[in-house]
Amino acid sequence: MDIFVPICLIVPIIVNLFGIISGGGSVAHMADFASLVVTGLGGLNSLVMANDFSTIVGVPKAVGVLLNKPQFDESQMIITLISFSEKARREGLLVLEDDIQEVTDPFLKKGMQLVVDGTDPELVKNILNTEIDNIEARHDTVRKVFEDAASLFPAWGMIGTLIGLVIMLRSLGGGGGTEAIGSGMAVALITTYYGSVIANGFALPIAGRLSARHSSEALIKGIMIEGILSIQAGDNPRIVKDKLVSFLPPAQRQKVNEQVGDR
Template identity: 85%
Template sequence: MDIIVPICLIMPLAINLLGIIGGGGSLGNFLDIASIIVTAGGGANSLIMANDIGTVLGVPKAIKVLLQKPAYSEDQIIITLISFSEKARREGLLVLEDDIQEVSDPFLKKGMQLVVDGTDPELVKNILNTEIDNIESRHDSVRKVFDDAASLFPAWGMIGTLIGLVIMLRSLGGGGGLETIGSGMAVALITTYYGSVIANGFALPISGRLAARHSSEAMVKSIMLEGILSIQAGDNPRIVKDKLVSFLPPAQRQKVNEQVGDR
């Protein structure tokens, strides 16, 4: 499990709790059923309207994915591709048939199988690029849900605040004094508070985390694609290594060089 994610999901609640108690407030003052209905209900309704219902229902799955550490390792993938390159250069592409069956990553397995089957290089490139584009599209649709949440929930919080202000100002006509104004203003602002916490405590950070995960996975897929095409082209393993390690930061490059040597 990626321990950073659950900690950062709990921290907004803890920080707000400490802020309320430390400021001498009461939790009861921050709980208002009507405000919760307006902010959460209105935001959720708009979120469903703005996105495909299947994508919205898939949000818990996205959170579950974030809780798990990535199953891939860039340096190990590069080492695997270099070993494939060496074997293919010595004995031919067909000898990789058995090795492919042990590959766990579907993208790498699919690409290598296309190569072993003798598929035209341009077609291999097009198929794998289409796969990458579809992955990006799926990731973007999930991330859009959180981006929309970051704008819609605060907007409904503001709507709730306006409702509260209208009710408060109307009540002043009935002879309410400063106590009425203070109490009414507090209730009116709670909806804005709810919307801001949802957006800045959860929606935006999760969207950013998903974007970082996608960026990392996209780089891995690019490494795989470059390696697959290089193996199919019969490039020297040393050239394959130099191509692939160029994707990595210096520290990881050194790690790969130490494991594969000067090939």
């Protein structure tokens, strides 16, 4: 489990409680049923309108994916591809058939199988790039839900605030007295508070985390494509290594060089 995700989801709650209590208030001061309905139900309705219902239903699964620590190891993937390159250069592509059966990554397995089957290099590249495009489209769809939430819930919070202000001002005009300003303003602003917490405490950070996970997956799949095409082209393992380590920052390049050596 990626322990930072649940921690970062709990911290905003703790920070808000600390701010309320240390400021001399109480949790009850921030609880207002009408404000919760306007912000929560209004924002949720707009969110469902802006996205397919099936995508909304799949949101808990996306959050569950965030809780799992990513298994991407770019350095090890490069080392694996270099070993495939060496073997294929010595004995031919067909000798990789047994190695492919042991590959656990579906994307790498698919690409290597296409190569061993003698598929045209341009077709291999197109198939794998299409796979990546579809993965990106699925990730974008889920991320859009959280990005929409980050804009829609604060907007409904502002709507609730405007409703509260109108009611407060009308009560003042009807002889409610200036003592109604403080309590009326407080209730009016609670909806904005709810929307801001949802957006900045949860929706935007989750959207950012999903983007980071996608970038990591896109990086390792880019390494796979480059390695697969280089193996198919019969490139020298040293050339394969130089191509693939260019994807990595200097510290990780050193790790690959130490394990692979100057091949």
